[in-house]
Amino acid sequence: MSLYDLILEAHDRLKKRVRYTELMYSHYYSETLGMPLYFKCENLQRTGSFKIRGALNFMTAQSRDALKNGVITASAGNHAQGVAFSADLLGVKATIFMPEITPPQKVQSTRDYGAEIVLTGRNFDEACQAAWEAQRSTGALFVHPFDDELVMAGQGTIALEILEKEPDLRNLIVPVGGGGLIAGMAAAVRELAPHVRIIGVESMAATSMSLSFRTGKPCESPVSVTLADGIAVKLPGSRTVPVIRDYVDEIVPVEEEEIAQAIVSLLERTKLLVEGAGAVPLAAVLHKRIEGLSGKTVCLLSGGNIDVKTIAMVVERGLLAAGRYLKLKIELDDLPGSLAALTADIAAVKANIFLINHDRRSKSLALGKTEVSLELETRGYEHIRQVIEYLEKKGYVLDVG
Numbered sequence: 001m002s003l004y005d006l007i008l009e010a011h012d013r014l015k016k017r018v019r020y021t022e023l024m025y026s027h028y029y030s031e032t033l034g035m036p037l038y039f040k041c042e043n044l045q046r047t048g049s050f051k052i053r054g055a056l057n058f059m060t061a062q063s064r065d066a067l068k069n070g071v072i073t074a075s076a077g078n079h080a081q082g083v084a085f086s087a088d089l090l091g092v093k094a095t096i097f098m099p100e101i102t103p104p105q106k107v108q109s110t111r112d113y114g115a116e117i118v119l120t121g122r123n124f125d126e127a128c129q130a131a132w133e134a135q136r137s138t139g140a141l142f143v144h145p146f147d148d149e150l151v152m153a154g155q156g157t158i159a160l161e162i163l164e165k166e167p168d169l170r171n172l173i174v175p176v177g178g179g180g181l182i183a184g185m186a187a188a189v190r191e192l193a194p195h196v197r198i199i200g201v202e203s204m205a206a207t208s209m210s211l212s213f214r215t216g217k218p219c220e221s222p223v224s225v226t227l228a229d230g231i232a233v234k235l236p237g238s239r240t241v242p243v244i245r246d247y248v249d250e251i252v253p254v255e256e257e258e259i260a261q262a263i264v265s266l267l268e269r270t271k272l273l274v275e276g277a278g279a280v281p282l283a284a285v286l287h288k289r290i291e292g293l294s295g296k297t298v299c300l301l302s303g304g305n306i307d308v309k310t311i312a313m314v315v316e317r318g319l320l321a322a323g324r325y326l327k328l329k330i331e332l333d334d335l336p337g338s339l340a341a342l343t344a345d346i347a348a349v350k351a352n353i354f355l356i357n358h359d360r361r362s363k364s365l366a367l368g369k370t371e372v373s374l375e376l377e378t379r380g381y382e383h384i385r386q387v388i389e390y391l392e393k394k395g396y397v398l399d400v401g
Helices: 003-015 027-033 051-059 077-089 104-112 124-138 148-163 181-192 208-215 238-247 255-272 274-287 308-323 338-348 381-395
Strands: 023-025 038-042 071-074 094-098 117-120 171-175 197-202 250-254 297-301 323-333 354-360 369-377 396-399
Touching: 003 051, 003 148, 023 148, 027 038, 027 255, 027 274, 038 148, 051 077, 051 148, 051 181, 071 077, 071 124, 077 094, 077 104, 094 104, 094 124, 104 117, 117 124, 117 181, 117 208, 148 181, 171 181, 171 274, 181 197, 181 238, 197 208, 197 274, 197 369, 208 250, 250 274, 255 274, 255 308, 274 297, 308 323, 323 338, 323 381, 338 354, 338 369, 338 381
Parallel strands: 038 297, 071 094, 094 117, 171 197, 171 297, 197 250
Antiparallel strands: 023 038, 323 369, 323 396, 354 369
16 A cells, blocks of 8 residues: 555544644735745644654554553654553553653653653663663554654645645645654655645754755764754654655755744744744745745644743744844943943943843952943844944943853
8 A cells, every 4th residue: 555545544544533733824924935825733733743643543553452562652752742642542551762851841741641751861762772672571562753654644644634725835844853744745745736845844953864865765863952852863764764755855954043033933923832843944934945935835833842941942042043132241330320321322222121230249350340241132133233333332342142
């Protein structure tokens, strides 16, 4: 049976069990970019991610005998929740191996579905190895996060939903890690709409898929810490890479600051909360990582599971990267009125003081001096340039950072 046939079966199997997520047209981004831009909102899916589709399709396709010892898997978070939810729905035991760096929110959400959690390994690949070793001793059924045709087929149902709404689609932009999502979607798109340009987006901190795409076989590549932890995979799948090689047009990378800006932009402009992996398609569009992009375009927002601490950090990084936030250190004469004069000069150039710290006791300061640390809200890079130029003309010596 072809992968496309499996996708059609998955669609029938899942249609009453998963959410038919919104395909949202964005007026703001469409007008800004000069092309129709849509978001497929899998961040609003049950469990907060597309991963439930592949996990549930795989598990509901199994016999009760195959599930008698429960299921086991490894995941950085979203697949874990998909497997845990599906196991709870089917009444079977689930054991999930997660990297030690997994955000607490994803760990707790998985545990809330009744799964047993084992935190081990520095990354997904180490957690996955531990899960395979446990599987051999327990006899539980392993549910692979991406390298399985039934998992790919479940993810491919997203493409059927998109093309049902927009059959004249021109471009489909999808996050890519191990490859299960884009492989399944590409198989469906090539069957129904071969004219569509399919672009995968990866983090520069995890570039194994672009290397595999170029060589045509799975290639291992080091993984660094990234906001897009959901697509941080050291080695893509042996089943996914051939499909991607045949059906996907290109793989492009995005940087961490671009991901942060995309998360913040989506919050501000669409009121949609997405995790790092879910934001990479928009990051690629906003930062012109894809050449010759035109026509009706869909960015897949693959998940929205981001913890509060990460949101706070991302917002600050996104504002800094967008020129909306400026940090300064200024040394002043320790005289009455010096600080008041500085704040008046900042007000004169229309910057807003977000945070101020006045230090008169640092050992690094000369006698008669005081150091002021400032965090300013600004309106972009041009405004930052104006603020710095104005303060320097006033005689202040600035440490920008």
